[in-house]
Amino acid sequence: MRQEFAGEIDPITLEVINESFVAVVREMRANMVRTAYSSIIYEGHDFSCVLVDGEGQLVAMAEDNPVHIFPVPMEVGQMLERFGGDIHPGDVFIHNDPYTGGTHLNDVAIISPLFHCGEMTIYPVVRAHWGDVGGTTPGSISGKNTEILHDGVRIPILRVIEKGVLNQGMLDLLLHNMRVPEERRGDFFAMLATCHTANKRLEELAAKYGWGVILAAKDRLLDRAEASMRRRIAALPDGESIYEHFMDHDGHSLEPIRIRVRIEKAGDEIIVDFHGTDPQTKGAYNVGPAMAPSAAFSVIKAFLDSKGAINHGAFRPLAIEVEPGSLLSAQYPASCAGSMEVSHAVVSALIGATARFASDVVTGDLKGTSNHVYIGGRDAQSGGPFLFYEFPAGGTGGFAQSDGNNATRNFTEGDFASIQSVEVIEQGQPLKIRELSLRADSGGPGERRGGLGLRREVELLAESALLSISSDKNVIPPFGVLGGGPGKPNRFGVARGGETLAPSETPGKAAGFPLLKGDVFVMETSGGGGFGDPFQREVESVFADVSAGYVTEDGASEDYAVIVQDGVLDEEATRARRQAARAARRALTLVLADEEAGEDSRRRCYMNPETLAQRNLEAGSLVELRGKWGVPLRAWVEEDEGMPDDAVGLAADGVAILDAEQGDAVFLSPVNV
8 A cells, every 4th residue: 555645845845746637648649749640649639648546536637638537537447347457567558439438439548547555556648540440431420321330440458468468369359350550550559659658657757756645636726726626616606598599400310419518606616416317319410418517517626716736536526417317318319429529519608608607708609510522431551541531620719809710720629730731732642732821701790700710722633532421510600699690501512513512402401412623612611709789899890800701891880881883992981871870770679589489499480470570581490699798599470460560589598598588688690502
C-alpha cells in the first residue's frame, strides 16, 4: 500500500504540480501530432489527451475536445467493472463502444494505467479519430446508417496489451475489418507511444515529489475546481429555464428531431434534465449516455466559469438526467455514427436554456455540426485505397463585445483545425482543391454579426469514388439572440456537367453517393447566429463588411437596411430605409392555444388566414417567435381560422419556453432556408 500524505502543500508547490499535469498533457498532444499516420490527426488534430486517477476522475486536460474527454470516466468505470482487481502494470485497454462511454465508433480510446505500490495512480488516456473503422461506407460515418453494425467495428473495453505483451491476434482482427489498415496501425502505435511518454513523465514527477504528495495535490486541485464552480453557480438567481432545439431530420424522413432541456438552479447546484427529448431515431443521430453530460458541462463551464480549471471537481455541482431509450441514451442496435451532430445540437439547446441565467454572456448559436465529409475510392497511381475525411469549420455566434469568428472552431471543439491544408490533401489523395473562400452573407445579421462559414470546392481526379456526409443545420439554421438573425444553413452539392446535383434527398445526410472523374464537390458551411438588432449595427461596420466581401450589397440592403451601390455608401437612402424598416415591424398578440395533437415533434403555432397572408407566410412555414426573452422559439405555422387577427397561438409549454403570458406582444419572423 502506498503511503498517504496528510500534511499541507504550500501554494507554490500546488501550482507547480498543477502546471506539470497540464504540461504532460501538452507533451502528449505534441507527440500525437509528430507520430500519427492519419492527416486527420496530425493536420486536423482530431484527438484528445487527458490524465485520470485510479477512480477515473479527470485530473488534467489542455486544448482538447470536451466531447472526447468528458466521457472518459465512464470508460474507465467500464474497465474497473469488467477487470476489477485483474489490472496489472503494463496493461493497456482499448474501447470505442458508444453505449458504455464512447462517442462514435471512429473515436478509439487507449487507456494505460500507471501503478505505484500495487495501486493505480494518475495515468493517461488518449482518444483519437480513426479515419475508418469498417462499416457500410468509406469512413464509416454516413447520414444513412440505421444500426450500430453499419457504423463499423464496435469494441467493448478490451485488454489489448497484458503485462507489456501485445495481443497481436486481437489487433489483427480489428485492423482486418477496417479500410486503410496500415494507417490505422500507425495511429494505434502513435497512441501507445504517447501514453508511454506520459507515464514516463508522471514517474519523473513522482520521483521529485513522491506519489503521496502528487495524489494529495490532485485531490486539492479537484476540490478547488469544485469550490470555484459552486461559487459561480451560487451567484446566479435560483429558478428554472426550459428550451428546445430542433435537428433537421434523421436521414430517413424530413421530420425534425426535438431535443428538450430543463435547467434547474438551486443554491450552488444545477440539475440539467433532458426528459421530453425524442426517442432514439431510426437513423444515425443517437448518442450513448456519456454525450449529453459532456455537452452540458461544456456549455455551463464555458458560460459560468470559463477561466477556472477543467477537471473532475468542476463536474460535481452538476446533475445530468437523460431518459434511457431516448436519442440521448440510445440502446442497441441504434446507430451512433452521427453522435457529434447530436452533441452539437445539445449544445445549441443548452445555449438557449442557459441564456436565462447568464444573459451577460449569451451568444448567437454556433455552426452547430461536425460536417463529416468522406470521399473514398482507389488511387490509380498508387493502386491502393484513398480516404479523404474533413470536418470543415463554420461561423461562431455574435456576442455582446464582438462579431463572431469566421470559419473557425469554438469552445466545444478544442484545438481542432478549421480545415486541412490544400497541400496535404492534394499530396495524399487524387483530389484538386478548386476554391477555398469565406462564404459571403452566411453570418447571421445582428448588431454583432455572426461569423462567416466557408466555401470549398474539391475536384475528383480518380475515375470514381464514393461520397458520404453527416451534417446538421442544413434545413434549420443556427439561431440568433436578442433580435439577431439566423446564420445561413450548411449546403452540400456536386457540380457535374453544368448541373448541381444533390447527394441525397435528405439535405446534409448522404451515404455512398457515386462521384465520377471531374466532379466537383462543393461544401458551404453555416455562419453563426447574430447578436442584437441588425438595424442597430453601425452603418460604417456594415459598409466595412461589404468592402471586405463579408456581406454583399444585396445582403446589406436586405439584412441591415444599408444601401451600398457599386461600392459607394448612400447615407441618405440608408437613413430612409432603416426608418421604414423599423416602422414596418409589427408585434403579434400571444394567444394560449390548445395542446398540440401532431404525431411528429414539430412545435406548432397558429395564425388565421388573413394574418398569414399579411405576413407573406404559408401554412408549414418555419418561423421564429421572440418575446421579452432574447432566445427565439422555432415553430411551424398552422392555419387556424379561430385565431384573432394579428395574433399567434401557442400551446402552454411553448408559452413557458418564451417566458411569456397570454396577451403579451411577440415578434414573429420567417426562417428563410
